[in-house]
Amino acid sequence: MKTMMKLFLAGVAFAGSFVPAHAEDKPTIEIMSSWTSGGEAAALNVIKTEFEKRGGVWKDSSIAGFGAADAAFQNRIVAGDAPGAKQGVIGLAAADFVSQGLFNPIDDVAAAGKWTDALPKSIHDLISYDGKVYLAPTGAHGESWVFYSKEAFSKAGIAQEPKSWDEFFTDLDKLKAAGIIPIAWGGQPWQQTKVFNMILLSQVGTDGFLKIYADKDNSDASVEGVKKTLEILGKLRGYVDAGAAGRNWNDATAMLITDKAGVQFMGDWAKGEFTAAGQEPGKDYGCMFAPESKGMVYIADALWFPKTGNAATDKAQKLLAEVVMDPNVQLEFALKKGSVPMRSDVDKSKLDACAQKGLEMMSTGAIVPDQAIVLTPQQVGALDDFVDEYWSGGSNDAGSAAENFFAIFE
Amino acid sequence: MSVKRKRNLSATIALLPTWFAAVVVFVGTMAWSIRLSFTNSTLFPSSTYVGLAQYSKLFASAKWLASLQNVLVFGVLYVAGCLVLGFLLAAALDRKIRFESAFRTIFLYPYAMSFVVTGLIWQWMLNPTLGIQASVRSLGWEGFVLDWVVNRDMAIYALVLAGVWQGAGLVMVIALAGIRGIEAEQWKAARIDGIPVWRIYVSIILPQLGPALAAAGMLLAMGVIKTYDIVVAMTNGGPGNATEVPAKFIMDNLFGRQNLGLATAGATVLVLGVIIAVAPFRYAMHMRNQAKGAA
Numbered sequence: 001m002k003t004m005m006k007l008f009l010a011g012v013a014f015a016g017s018f019v020p021a022h023a024e025d026k027p028t029i030e031i032m033s034s035w036t037s038g039g040e041a042a043a044l045n046v047i048k049t050e051f052e053k054r055g056g057v058w059k060d061s062s063i064a065g066f067g068a069a070d071a072a073f074q075n076r077i078v079a080g081d082a083p084g085a086k087q088g089v090i091g092l093a094a095a096d097f098v099s100q101g102l103f104n105p106i107d108d109v110a111a112a113g114k115w116t117d118a119l120p121k122s123i124h125d126l127i128s129y130d131g132k133v134y135l136a137p138t139g140a141h142g143e144s145w146v147f148y149s150k151e152a153f154s155k156a157g158i159a160q161e162p163k164s165w166d167e168f169f170t171d172l173d174k175l176k177a178a179g180i181i182p183i184a185w186g187g188q189p190w191q192q193t194k195v196f197n198m199i200l201l202s203q204v205g206t207d208g209f210l211k212i213y214a215d216k217d218n219s220d221a222s223v224e225g226v227k228k229t230l231e232i233l234g235k236l237r238g239y240v241d242a243g244a245a246g247r248n249w250n251d252a253t254a255m256l257i258t259d260k261a262g263v264q265f266m267g268d269w270a271k272g273e274f275t276a277a278g279q280e281p282g283k284d285y286g287c288m289f290a291p292e293s294k295g296m297v298y299i300a301d302a303l304w305f306p307k308t309g310n311a312a313t314d315k316a317q318k319l320l321a322e323v324v325m326d327p328n329v330q331l332e333f334a335l336k337k338g339s340v341p342m343r344s345d346v347d348k349s350k351l352d353a354c355a356q357k358g359l360e361m362m363s364t365g366a367i368v369p370d371q372a373i374v375l376t377p378q379q380v381g382a383l384d385d386f387v388d389e390y391w392s393g394g395s396n397d398a399g400s401a402a403e404n405f406f407a408i409f410e
Numbered sequence: 411m412s413v414k415r416k417r418n419l420s421a422t423i424a425l426l427p428t429w430f431a432a433v434v435v436f437v438g439t440m441a442w443s444i445r446l447s448f449t450n451s452t453l454f455p456s457s458t459y460v461g462l463a464q465y466s467k468l469f470a471s472a473k474w475l476a477s478l479q480n481v482l483v484f485g486v487l488y489v490a491g492c493l494v495l496g497f498l499l500a501a502a503l504d505r506k507i508r509f510e511s512a513f514r515t516i517f518l519y520p521y522a523m524s525f526v527v528t529g530l531i532w533q534w535m536l537n538p539t540l541g542i543q544a545s546v547r548s549l550g551w552e553g554f555v556l557d558w559v560v561n562r563d564m565a566i567y568a569l570v571l572a573g574v575w576q577g578a579g580l581v582m583v584i585a586l587a588g589i590r591g592i593e594a595e596q597w598k599a600a601r602i603d604g605i606p607v608w609r610i611y612v613s614i615i616l617p618q619l620g621p622a623l624a625a626a627g628m629l630l631a632m633g634v635i636k637t638y639d640i641v642v643a644m645t646n647g648g649p650g651n652a653t654e655v656p657a658k659f660i661m662d663n664l665f666g667r668q669n670l671g672l673a674t675a676g677a678t679v680l681v682l683g684v685i686i687a688v689a690p691f692r693y694a695m696h697m698r699n700q701a702k703g704a705a
Contacts, residue, residue, distance in 0.1 A: 074668075097453070100453075246646055
């Protein structure tokens with residue numbers, strides 16, 4: 001019996017020493033992301049499949065909700081147990097981590113893949129800090145889209161996409177008269193801020209938009225633009241159903257998919273939900289930019305690579321950066337997620353009608369950055385508070401609210 | 411004497427880990443948080459002192475002021491509601507009814523649920539397009555309105571409703587145990603005197619339940635300061651600032667807004683608030699004990 005036990009223990013020890021040695025050969029990475037909705041998960045899976053094909057080992061730790069994932073990530077970093085990669089936006093949110101020396105640069109991958117040629121200059125600038133590339137961009141999102149249900153429009157007798165805000169409001173009235181909820185409103189502060197931004201862009205143009213957010217300009221013209229924006233935003237309140245407060249964006253999209261509502265203001269990731277429900281752009285649903293806007297607000301996602309002190313993870317980070325920037329992965333990812341590829345040299349013909357419109361805006365440079373790219377997280381939060389307070393407060397005093405707007409930048 | 415000292419020594423050794431935890435983990439982290447609140451820390455702790463700048467920023471923030479007001483309204487109504495409803499339930503169960511243990515289980519059951527679950531259930535029930543309002547309207551009463559969670563003026567009361575639903579069971583159990591501990595002789599004496607039942611509860615039973623109800627109230631009050639999960643699950647602080655609470659404000663700034671300095675300032679104010687609220691109470695207790703000792 002005793003010898004049997006010894007043999008057993010020896011066997012366990014042997015197996016134990018053997019298995020980890022084997023696993024260490026493979027580049028292993030833990031990915032933290034908040035991509036959990038149908039379309040998002042499918043897009044993440046594109047990266048995963050290619051990564052595994054090239055010999056990587058993938059450990060998923062997805063956390064629903066952008067803020068929740070960020071909080072978990074910060075906890076892990078502070079605890080000294082950083083995950084191998086984190087999905088996050090390109091912009092000031094990553095700057096603190098980089099300046100604290102917590103991220104690994106991926107310069108050699110970028111040089112080998114000639115990223116300077118493949119990416120638009122503005123994006124390449126945003127992923128570099130002090131001349132070194134740190135982030136691997138996954139895709140860009142246009143976020144000043146208005147999606148509409150074709151069936152709801154035809155039921156309400158709307159033949160054409162509205163060209164101006166006046167026409168837009170007339171159409172909303174028609175939808176209401178037809179017994180359809182005019183706007184599938186997403187009731188979380190970040191969603192409301194996106195609506196505010198798309199209206200602002202339609203009122204002040206791309207130059208005015210950059211003046212406000214990048215230069216923090218509070219001249220009379222800017223104040224007037226914000227005031228007009230708030231007036232339009234306030235008018236939208238009358239077209240929203242009672243259950244809108246706190247609603248998730250994908251629940252709002254579902255209202256369009258089931259033709260219960262007419263339009264939704266949202267970023268192009270909503271297309272992922274339509275696709276997951278088997279709907280096609282141009283046939284079941286339509287996409288247009290917010291009325292009167294001659295540009296597009298964009299936000300870009302990337303993978304961040306924290307230092308983990310583990311050689312196998314470092315290897316995996318480089319492999320992952322390579323995979324993410326692979327032209328085919330970029331295209332497949334964009335198709336699943338509803339985004340626009342970051343690389344300018346991918347096969348555009350495969351993209352749907354909406355993404356082509358977005359890509360056109362990008363290539364002509366008629367784009368402005370989302371607030372997360374140009375503002376600090378505190379300022380982004382203050383902007384959310386400002387818009388939410390105006391929206392939910394029911395105040396129609398756009399004038400004095402516009403004055404308060406510029407306090408965000410203090 | 412020597413035996414006693416020995417025993418004390420071993421007790422002291424046994425308590426060392428607890429002392430360590432109390433001093434290092436509890437007081438130490440608290441001191442560290444307070445220190446951070448005087449710096450300009452954003453995502454990571456910084457050691458640049460800025461004096462009271464974070465505090466003046468904090469009290470200039472409409473969101474923080476709204477959160478203090480909300481937690482006060484919520485706290486008073488929640489604790490009072492739980493105590494009143496819990497006592498009434500206990501008194502009702504005490505009337506030697508049938509299936510008492512079944513009722514006890516039913517009423518205590520909500521307390522076994524997490525606030526997140528409670529919050530979600532009540533959010534669904536009070537959501538005008540999904541819950542009670544929608545189902546009553548579908549029965550034909552078209553004008554029926556119950557939109558508390560999305561109504562700016564009523565959202566805080568929706569939280570109170572859900573909180574009381576959850577917490578009343580706890581008070582009921584504690585109060586029932588207290589009532590059962592009261593001697594049956596008192597009942598008999600009161601009956602002989604012909605005192606009505608409600609009067610017995612109010613004038614004889616209730617005063618004797620004082621310590622039990624105070625303990626229950628203390629438990630509930632501690633929950634109020636920490637109120638976070640029920641708000642996140644039900645309203646996420648909205649609409650606007652209508653249900654924002656300090657704990658949520660602190661969490662938001664700690665993580666989402668990368669604002670360590672402001673968050674720790676908020677946390678410090680919260681701790682100070684608790685100390686200020688509890689101190690007179692403790693002092694009164696201390697004085698009463700001393701008076702007792704003197705007599």
